[in-house]
Amino acid sequence: MNVLLAVGLSLLCFSLPSVAEISARTIMSLTLNDSGFSPTELTAPAGKKLLIRMTNRSSRVAELESYDMKFEKIAPQGNTVSVFAGPLRPGKYRFFDDYSISGYSGWLTVREE
Template structure:
């Protein structure tokens, strides 16, 4: 009877898994897309930033106003207070193509933007 090494069996299992598409999850294999937004004079710039679909996103929001703002998005389930002159980083899961609303909760009537995922 021929002995089979553990290393050979492990390599065979790994090769089979990769051939069947069971590699590392896509979101772990890819670098996150970085999107920067600036808040100034109670307006987001850009008001409609873009990001790639199906990839994790790192959203960096800088508040150039002297007063605090509250970045909020109901769809992202995020509420972050940003002090005047400060910034926050928000990590988002991979998203499907679409247009996702965000706003400054302290000035919702005038401060709104949309993350466009394509």
């Protein structure tokens, strides 16, 4: 039993990004409330890895999703979730709350430095 636990923990450690990898990312913050995202547009440098943190301050469960950046994460009320993206090329990338019937969405604009 102890061997299985050790193998499981070592696999988990190898699959998670290290503290150094996370600190090398550009960190961006979003809030979702009952009227949508704040801010509705983020800006990031091209070619950088990103960590996007969203705090759900709405009155319901939400899902931060982006087809363009290939992520989706369920965000319970009052919680903060994190997603990884990039490095990205210059352009506009849409993100949205997939659970919103109002179609809440925003944009990440990636620019050359």
